[in-house]
Amino acid sequence: MQKPTLRDVAQAAGVHTATASRALNPKTRSMVNANTARRVSRAAKSLGYTPNPIARSLKTARSLTIGVVLPDLTNPLFPPIVRGIEDTLTPAGYSGLIVNTDNDPQREKAQIDSLLSRQVDGLIIATARLDHPLLTELHAQGVKIVLVNRRTEHLDVSAVTPDDAAGIRTAVGHLARLGHRRILHVAGPATTSTGITRVRAFRDTVRELELDEDPALVAPCAFWSEEDGARAVRAAWSSGTEFTAVVAGNDLLALGTYDALRGRGLSCPDDVSVIGFNGMPFLDKLGPPLTTIAIPHHRIGAEAARMLLEAIDDPHRPSRSVLLPTSLVVRDSTRAPAGG
Amino acid sequence: MQKPTLRDVAQAAGVHTATASRALNPKTRSMVNANTARRVSRAAKSLGYTPNPIARSLKTARSLTIGVVLPDLTNPLFPPIVRGIEDTLTPAGYSGLIVNTDNDPQREKAQIDSLLSRQVDGLIIATARLDHPLLTELHAQGVKIVLVNRRTEHLDVSAVTPDDAAGIRTAVGHLARLGHRRILHVAGPATTSTGITRVRAFRDTVRELELDEDPALVAPCAFWSEEDGARAVRAAWSSGTEFTAVVAGNDLLALGTYDALRGRGLSCPDDVSVIGFNGMPFLDKLGPPLTTIAIPHHRIGAEAARMLLEAIDDPHRPSRSVLLPTSLVVRDSTRAPAGG
DNA sequence: CTGAAAGCGCTAACAA
């Protein structure tokens, strides 16, 4: 007993396959006599017919599939974003194909090629770097792209990101209000929009609030990782930099900061306050629970998917950049400075 | 400029499409003159030809796609398992389609139907319950299935799980060695194999080690969630149950236990030791860092994918159940009891 | 070893 095809349904309903096709497709149902349509639907139901999307795709040159390109699904930032994507794609009849690049440009190229060869209708990309030739190339080829969480330069593609600048302003403001004047920014990679937007906003806010401006109060990292965060903080100390608080470029860097503090026998928040960025899960269970700037993960994913679907529906729609609001979540890792 | 098709390649190489197809497919390349094959390959490369998997799928009735059914990708248990799956699927030319059921049977049915209508070649399922009619039905339909992390009863399907019993034995043994005699098991749902296997192993080990056997020392949960873990521990207290240590059914239940302790002003590990299960990320950053039984997430996913690919290749291969070893990771949440 | 021909299941002109 084979899976029934459209032919079987047509036969059962006593019509031609073309008619059956039209009757079953909501967009063309209106072209068909209501009675016939009903007859076909009934036949389809009774046979347990489900259309074969592969055949449809071959004909329509649409796979109803979109590629989701992540650095690493294992980074807790991404699962909620992916859920936002899926939750938007599924009702629209689309599915997401997830790939991980591990931040390796070669792997990224291979994975995206494989996605493209699978005829994905568009790409949601979370691995964008500011200077990203591959993206330029894809865009030139007419591949539909929406960036999440990061942007790129010199390229007119849609992007959905948290409002990094506002978030950092809030973070620095929170610490300033507590009385901190020497705040270290553990900065993410300058190759990413997230990294540089946040460091710029940090500098701007420090100036605005007339806190201590000192170039040594920015500790750069090459990766968004705990290890690199810890390394950066230790490097700051060894060059004699003093500070009473840390604004980390993201939560992982904040965790690295925790490690560095522990390694030096320092306590958070007694000796140093720490604030993270992103609001990843379980931050409330840390020792101490981490104050952070939370981003709307799910909404970011959902919005990106929505924008991509729109772009697929209407190829001439201009690209758009969306900034989603962040929120300060105060926990126990921030407090007035000891001497304050 | 359209994407080149096999026809274009054949034309460029001066052969028939059939020959080009044979030359390009490793499995049939041997049927073709080595020279012609080379000529075709060269033509393909110079045109930048990539085969259209949709057309191939339509012909071969294989989508090179497998469905991955999770309760919720956002549960930190799953991302590393999914990576294990992807890392095995990708080199084999397969892709995974991930869906989330949120533990809702209706949603599960809808999602699996959608996967099946997309012609997936098999399913990796992480949502199995002991009694699971849908699974029985799918199995009867001949859908290729591998279970991860959980098993089901009365059904001859392959499964890859951690060695739950051994893990629990290790956990209880660790606490016993520290001197604990009244240990509470915060038990996962009895509808899941994981839940009942772990509770059984707990009871067996308590008996073997001649610790306090008391039915009240098992606190059942309806869900694998922090909230329910906290609730179960509070319930144990309110019924007057005393204990100096907790073996949680998984890390999330352990986190719930942390919450309950904090709510009662109790300290871990000073007042109560806690041990988790799974070894999810960032446990080392908790307050206090959580001792746990770590499972080989990545390997579980990889093994499941491998078994599914084997089953697809050879439909008559008998089903197989694999237990993967766990390991005790000692951190700061376990210590000798106060009075001990 | 290679070509001819058919067809996977569906949709989209075009006719009627």
Place this chain on the structure above:
DNA sequence: TTGTTAGCGCTTTCAG
């Protein structure tokens, strides 16, 4: 409103 016809890009008999 419905049927006819063709074909998406590929693989696979079957001849030659």
